[in-house]
Amino acid sequence: MKVSIIGSGGIGGTIGTLWAKAGHEVFFSGRNPENLTNLVKEAGNTTQAGTVAQAAQFSDVIFLAVYYWTTDDAIAAAGSLDGKIIIDATNPYIRNDAGEIQRVAGASSALELAQKLPRSQIVKAYNTLPTATFANEHHRSEPYALFYCGDDGDAKATVAQLIADSGFAGIDIGGLSNVVNQEPGGKLYNTPLTVEAAHQLLTTLEN
Numbered sequence: 001m002k003v004s005i006i007g008s009g010g011i012g013g014t015i016g017t018l019w020a021k022a023g024h025e026v027f028f029s030g031r032n033p034e035n036l037t038n039l040v041k042e043a044g045n046t047t048q049a050g051t052v053a054q055a056a057q058f059s060d061v062i063f064l065a066v067y068y069w070t071t072d073d074a075i076a077a078a079g080s081l082d083g084k085i086i087i088d089a090t091n092p093y094i095r096n097d098a099g100e101i102q103r104v105a106g107a108s109s110a111l112e113l114a115q116k117l118p119r120s121q122i123v124k125a126y127n128t129l130p131t132a133t134f135a136n137e138h139h140r141s142e143p144y145a146l147f148y149c150g151d152d153g154d155a156k157a158t159v160a161q162l163i164a165d166s167g168f169a170g171i172d173i174g175g176l177s178n179v180v181n182q183e184p185g186g187k188l189y190n191t192p193l194t195v196e197a198a199h200q201l202l203t204t205l206e207n
């Protein structure tokens, strides 16, 4: 499959590399594509790098991994994203005046994105674990669970395949309205879990 990465830093670079190693064609992008030469070299010959607009043209599956506060700039640079699957890995943190990263209480980056891109299929995924876990703990014999949610079944099936190919076990938590459980402050955020433990945790959400 062809996949484009918008924001090719820690998360975008790591997940794009996992997909490339699984045989997918990956287009890395950022504001400074000239800085992505080493990433492309390491990720292999099914990858390339370019501008955000080129990335948006390359594929119908877009992995969004920019800082929350640069999302508007990134989607503006992409051009039309109508009809595309957007895998949203962003979390609603901002940098305060002292340079510290702070959670934006009550904000959901996925729900905001769905409002900004009403003709795209938003699937929230890859936001619940740290970059180091993705980089070092993929393809475990007992794979770690990776929660995802969204409103479009076909889009979620595509993302489920990509999650499996990256060496994790996808767990569908339902529609995008459930994303509050999966973003910072939610019970499903930031804990590596086996599939069994993840299903146990999910039952506590329903009570």
Ligand SMILES: NC(=O)c1ccc[n+]([C@@H]2O[C@H](COP(=O)([O-])OP(=O)(O)OC[C@H]3O[C@@H](n4cnc5c(N)ncnc54)[C@H](OP(=O)(O)O)[C@@H]3O)[C@@H](O)[C@H]2O)c1
Pocket (backbone or CB within 6 Å): 006, 007, 008, 009, 010, 011, 012, 029, 030, 031, 032, 033, 035, 052, 065, 066, 067, 068, 070, 071, 073, 074, 077, 089, 090, 091, 092, 093, 126, 127, 128, 129, 130, 131, 132
């Ligand atoms: N760190 C984690 O463990 C983790 C885990 C899960 C999810 N996340 C989320 O993933 C997102 C990225 O985090 P990260 O840790 O990967 O950050 P990062 O390493 O700083 O990478 C962000 C990348 O986005 C690019 N970028 C910034 N503004 C852009 C724009 N307007 N258009 C295109 N690209 C842009 C940056 O490159 P240029 O400056 O060259 O454009 C940079 O390579 C955040 O929303 C974060 O909350 C992080």
